[in-house]
Amino acid sequence: MMNQLYQSPAEIASFAKPQAEPETKALLNQAVADLSVAHSILHQVHWYMRGHGFLVWHPKMDEYMEELDSYLDEMSERLITLGGAPFSTLKEFSDNSQLKEVPGDYSLSMDAQLGRVVEVFRYLVGLFQQGLDVTDKEGDDVTNDIFNGAKASLEKHIWMLQAELGQAPGL
Numbered sequence: 512m513m514n515q516l517y518q519s520p521a522e523i524a525s526f527a528k529p530q531a532e533p534e535t536k537a538l539l540n541q542a543v544a545d546l547s548v549a550h551s552i553l554h555q556v557h558w559y560m561r562g563h564g565f566l567v568w569h570p571k572m573d574e575y576m577e578e579l580d581s582y583l584d585e586m587s588e589r590l591i592t593l594g595g596a597p598f599s600t601l602k603e604f605s606d607n608s609q610l611k612e613v614p615g616d617y618s619l620s621m622d623a624q625l626g627r628v629v630e631v632f633r634y635l636v637g638l639f640q641q642g643l644d645v646t647d648k649e650g651d652d653v654t655n656d657i658f659n660g661a662k663a664s665l666e667k668h669i670w671m672l673q674a675e676l677g678q679a680p681g682l
């Protein structure tokens with residue numbers, strides 16, 4: 512008798528990811544809003560920073576923005592793949608983000624500017640942890656993987672920024 516190479520459609524259906532993942536989709540869209548506003552905050556830090564370390568930290572903000580943009584695109588497209596609709600206007604990003612923006616201020620010290628970046632990254636790490644929790648609960652390993660990678664990278668950035676500020680990571 513030949514080995515059965517393929518599962519029956521009914522068996523495949525029993526392994527299929529559930530179509531309804533309400534919390535995963537909501538979390539992904541929250542990340543879309545927050546990553547968009549986080550980009551804006553990092554751009555402000557990039558422009559308004561003054562003081563020793565500028566030549567290092569100014570270009571570092573470009574790297575951080577590029578990284579956040581890659582998460583933004585990946586999470587938006589994952590949301591679309593799951594049948595959702597990502598926020599896509601500046602107003603939607605601003606209205607739905609939990610991150611608070613303030614006008615640029617040249618008088619902030621370099622430490623204060625970097626502290627602001629740590630604050631933003633800590634918020635995102637907390638959000639991505641929630642993403643890990645809901646994707647575990649709803650059984651979405653693919654989205655879980657996206658949140659996991661993003662969280663690991665931001666935690667490493669927090670360590671390095673905190674080291675620059677003379678502090679423990681505090682994660």
Ligand SMILES: [Fe+2]
Nearest residue numbers: 557558569573
């Ligand atoms: Fe620039």
